[in-house]
Amino acid sequence: MFIAIIGIIILIAGMVIKGSPTPNARYAGVIKIVGIVIVVLGLFSSSVKVIEQGKIGVQSLFGKVQPDILESGLHIIDPVVDVTIFDARTQNYTMSAQTTEGQKPGDDAIRVLSSDGLEVTIDITVLYRLIPSKTPFLLQNIGPDYIDNIVRPVSRTAIRDNAVAFEAVSLYSTKRAEFQARIQKTIATAFAKNGMELQSLLVRNISLPASVKASIESKINAEQEAQKMQFVLQKEKQEAERKRIEAQGIADYQKILSTGLSDKQLQYETIKAQKEIALSPNAKVIILGNGKGAPIILGKD
Known part of the structure; x- marks a missing residue:
């Protein structure tokens, strides 16, 4: 549309020059023709829209969002319509303590308080996609910046709200799958209300405080030592049983010799x-x- 506006300006300039007494008036006809050509080209280019593969176009006319979407391919549209492009493919958003892994620079992990008052650091990756038929609603109510307006805050809030129901050690070990299922359900519900579909939620890492880690490691080491001692005792019992059977066999043999040989x-x-x-x-x-x-x-x- 910008090209058409330039053509209109050139056309008006040609008409002004034609009516002026200046020597350039003889070029007015050429200028008008150039202006008309540019206007036609501008209108044509504005009327033809190519939507790339995996993208969706949402039309808006003077600020009003149109309900029909433009799927991938070639489309002839109203030249005054503005088209906003959305990505219809699966997208991911990572929040991690590793400075080079997430979309935000630096440490972007989620720090939450467990039911026992300990601070737990969680890294997650959210896999989601936009529902094509809901992209007009998304543009009208949220805008194109749906990642910062929906994906990020909804995910972080869901994790904090659900983490308070678990103890820190449980989050790290036995209750990890249950925790992931609960936050996945919460996020999926919130996404669906805003025209998005949650495909998967990956809890990539759960980090406990250093004191809790040391306590867990000590407990694990003690359990391993106990298992090792049980193995040694079992082995010694088996060896003692073997020797007892061997001695009984020798005794039986000697008894047979002493009583059976004439x-x-x-x-x-x-x-x-x-x-x-x-x-x-x-x-x-x-x-x-x-x-x-x-x-x-x-x-x-």
Whole structure:
């Protein structure tokens, strides 16, 4: 539209020059033609609007927002209409203690008080998208700066309001999932009222005070030592049981030998041993006794 306004100015200038007695009056016709061409080009360029992929256009005529939206593609519109572009894709907003992670420079983590009065630092990432059909409402009631007006304050307030229902240690450990579910529900409700859809809420980090961290670490170390001692005691019990079974086996074996072997069986075992010695490839001279003593074996050099 700006180009068309310039063309109108040039056209008016040509008409003024034509009516003046100056020598430049002969150029008035050319100036008017140039002005008309510029006006036409300006009106044409203002009437054609290209919406990029993943974007949405919202029209407003003299400050009044139009209900129809412009989706991605080529559109012919009223040249006097103003078009505000919104991003229709999934967006994320991070608030973190790390100075290079969030949209705001510096430490932007959320510091809250738990039910036991301790200060807890929380880092989160909010994943959301604009509802296309609600973007006219968003422009009319909130404006294009919906991140600072809705996303940021609603998220921080929801986290603070829900954190007071939990103890600090519970937020850090057992109640973390429940806490995340509660703040996600709160934020989703607030976003829906303002033409936005919460897709996911990520609680990226929960930091406890240094004194609480030290207490938790001491407790964990003590539990690990107790588990280690239980393992050692269990191992010692198993070893003692093994030795007891082994000793019982030896005792049973000796009892069987002492009660089950007769003189005839011992004599039979002696003869078997002598036979094996006699069949040995080594040359030996065997002098057998009377069966009451061991045989005399003479090696042959």
